[in-house]
Amino acid sequence: MSQVVKVIVEDTGHPEKDLERALRRFRREEETEDILNEVKKRQYFTKPSAVKHEQKKSTAHRIELEKKGR
Numbered sequence: 001m002s003q004v005v006k007v008i009v010e011d012t013g014h015p016e017k018d019l020e021r022a023l024r025r026f027r028r029e030e031e032t033e034d035i036l037n038e039v040k041k042r043q044y045f046t047k048p049s050a051v052k053h054e055q056k057k058s059t060a061h062r063i064e065l066e067k068k069g070r
Helices: 019-033 035-041 048-068
Strands: none
Touching: 019 035
């Protein structure tokens, strides 16, 4: 099953700027906006109860690490 992901990239720069600069700018924007992680997260549906379960699980794990002094 293949999925199509549409990403809108807005180029407000000068047309003479090279592709490398545009790619660097996209990577920097993607990093700050976390675009690709959002796409990965939305790739499959996760039931709300499963999301809550994972949150409780990670919270319990974090509390256990804090108790151990890490």
